[in-house]
Amino acid sequence: MSETSKPGNFITQIIDKDSENGKHGGKVLTRFPPEPNGYLHIGHAKSICLNFGIAQRYQGQCNLRFDDTNPEKESVEYIESIKRDVTWLGFEWKEEPKFASDYFDALFEFACELIKKGKAYVCELNADEMREYRGTLKEPGKDSPYRDRTAEENLALFEAMRDGQFPDGEKVLRAKIDMASPNINLRDPIIYRIRHVHHHQTGDKWCVYPMYDFTHGLSDAIEGVTHSICTLEFQDHRPLYDWILETLETFHPQQIEFARLNLNYTVTSKRKLKQLVDDGHVEGWDDPRMPTISGMRRRGYTAQSIRNFCERIGVTKSDSVVDVGMLEHAVREDLDANANRAMVVLNPIKVTLTNYPEGKEEIFTVSNHPKNEDAGTREVPFSKHLFVDQADFAEVPPRKWKRMTPGSAVRLRGGYVITCDEAIKDENGNVVELLCRYDENTLGVNPEGYKPKGVIHWVSAEHALDAEVNLYDRLFNHESPDAKHEDKTFLDFINPEALTVASNAKLEPSLLNAEPGVGYQFEREGYFCRDLNAERLVFNRTVTLRDSWAKIEAKGK
Structure with missing residues (x-):
């Protein structure tokens, strides 16, 4: 089934409406933006299939973009693993993979523009003070004492942060929005912090790094993403996404949220x-x-x-x-x-066919797939000594037993009907070998009088692989x-x-x-x-x- 013929969903309905209204000139550009701080999991697979699938559905494009704003936890190993996973799932990106770090110069200039507009300021509250000033879900926050610095002072301090004049954590750049907002994400969020750490893409050029919420929307805008598809946990962050793009008066992609994949018996953090x-x-x-x-x-x-x-x-x-x-x-x-199909004995017990000639071997031709003739056939060797699974033999069988037991017949998959005559035990009473007889007239047929109870798999002992x-x-x-x-x-x-x-x-x-x-x-x-x-x-x-x-x-x- 092609992508265009697959059933739609609420996201494709939004895109269909956008196309009907001529929004973006009918263009569809999505992105898959993983953080390279670990390997991708099944939840990411859903996002990959959605973002790349939508691009295919509308003959558009999906960018692979690494959100590499936290170099302390990132590595090239994770980057390469992500590329392998996306490719293995059957998707490809049209251009070279993109990195948020590709835009660090532009993002720094955007931050400076916010400062000049009076919409960002350098703050010196420590982490504990920041939490105290932020307020709670029920109580508004308090303005930072550094909130009313002039644009000139903030710009000078921010450039000093960039130039490495302050240690980690001493200062941050915050967006100046509303400390009384009921949406806690709008209470002057941090958009830049100091980190003196080597970056896997930019080396030691930067010691200030943008936060995800600041980076994500602007990276979307720089790339011309039309539909920025995120999981539901980013729904409360969308007002900040919109505020940044509107305040900077830049291209404004549409953020759309969907439910993430949650599996039982599974951890995906x-x-x-x-x-x-x-x-x-x-x-x-x-x-x-x-x-x-x-x-x-x-x-x-x-x-x-x-x-x-x-x-x-x-x-x-x-x-x-x-x-x-x-x-x-x-x-x-x-x-x-x-x-x-193949035959494998996981817990082997030896079978000796007492009436089969010593040294004789046969080759059986069996189908590789019972429902697919195109899969062809393979050759399976047969000999006097075989292995069958311990679970396929019972001296005292339970009700409705259809496998091996003394005195009863079973068919070997693709081979003869055999009858067990005796079970050989070791000194501890464990069955170590089964002595059986084969009927040479039963290859592929069930002669009259034979009623084998079941079919079991086997492997020739002389030819078995360990x-x-x-x-x-x-x-x-x-x-x-x-x-x-x-x-x-x-x-x-x-x-x-x-x-x-x-x-x-x-x-x-x-x-x-x-x-x-x-x-x-x-x-x-x-x-x-x-x-x-x-x-x-x-x-x-x-x-x-x-x-x-x-x-x-x-x-x-």
């Missing part, structure tokens, strides 16, 4: 995600347990499934929490249609780990079973050539992909086969 990384709770920003785009990519989520998910949840102005099962369903749906398989689950075991909990933090809800490792897994030999990151369905086990980082043979579970959301959707139809 970059500060908390960084804490998970820094404190060693995960192995890095791209740990497959993380809700980062890079983590989901390494786990095996596809770009298409994430785009489908973002489209499915829609764009609204009401905050809500989306069930993470809906995201997992989108991943399963895409992988079910596109992932080739591999490590990471069985990933949700990182948190509480549906609202980020909410306020008495005497607990989000770290207390880390799921201890978020990662278990099948270190003795046996794989069919075709998986030796598996391309890292490409999804497979391991028959009857789930969806997996070869790890992007490991040099040895390591596979990560992307998602299990069970799909509760598919059942929920079916009930709703």
Whole structure:
């Protein structure tokens, strides 16, 4: 489905009306403006799909712009990771990525213009005094004692700030608006602060840096952004966005807010995600347990499934929490249609076919995908000694058991029907080997009299690949780990079973050539992909086969 044919939302309705009225000459220019202070997460994916998707829908343009106004917390690593994530999701920017720091000279001049207009002043209140003077949601603030300095004095002080004559925190530049405003964002907000710190783009040129609220709107204006699409937390900041642009009498983009993506069983605060990384709770920003785009990519989520998910949840102005099962369903749906099948035994137990000739081998040709003939076939070797999964055998089977048990027959996927005759145990009573018989007349057929109870997967022991398989689950075991909990933090809800490792897994030999990151369905086990980082043979579970959301959707139809 092309972008133009996809259903609209309240934002596209606004743009449609603007186009009908000839606003901006029908031009549509959006932007995706991440701060390079961490890796992008699933919430950013929604914003990426929205901003770049709208540009595609209207044959417009979306700028990738880094809001790099806080160099102490930013790095080139984060910048490069953001570029990779946007590209991987399937979007591209027409020009070179932009940086707020590209506009530092212009922003400084805009600040000087505010001072000359009597709309900004240098303030020397410390942080505690600033909070005291600011007031509360119920009480107005108080004017700073430095509020009535002359424009000349403020301009001289601001230039001295730029020239490095004051230490960090000694002075700030504040917009002069209204300390009694019911909107606390308009109570003379700070628009510049002193930071003697090296910047990853501008080096040591600057020791004063603009604040986000000052930078964002003016960067939009400089670039000619027509529709500045933000999440709802910026709604109360819009009056400041408008005040700055109107006071400076510059181009005025329209800010539109939408509800951010909130997922249960998930934390998306970059500060908390960084804490998970820094404190060693995960192995890095791209740990497959993380809700980062890079983590989901390494786990095996596809770009298409994430785009489908973002489209499915829609764009609204009401905050809500989306069930993470809906995201997992989108991943399963895409992988079910596109992932080739393979046989892998995660917890192997040996099977010996007592009546199969020693040294004999056969090659079975099996389809790569049961619903897609274009996926082709692969060859699977068969021999006297096999591995099957421990979970597929029971000496005393429960009701409705359809797998292996002494005296009953099962079919090997793509192969023969076999019957278990005996279970060999070790000194501790654990089953270590199954002695079975195969019927050479059952390859691909069920002769009369045979009623195998089920079909199980297997791997030839002589040809099996040894591999490590990471069985990933949700990182948190509480549906609202980020909410306020008495005497607990989000770290207390880390799921201890978020990662278990099948270190003795046996794989069919075709998986030796598996391309890292490409999804497979391991028959009857789930969806997996070869790890992007490991040099040895390591596979990560992307998602299990069970799909509760598919059942929920079916009930709703």
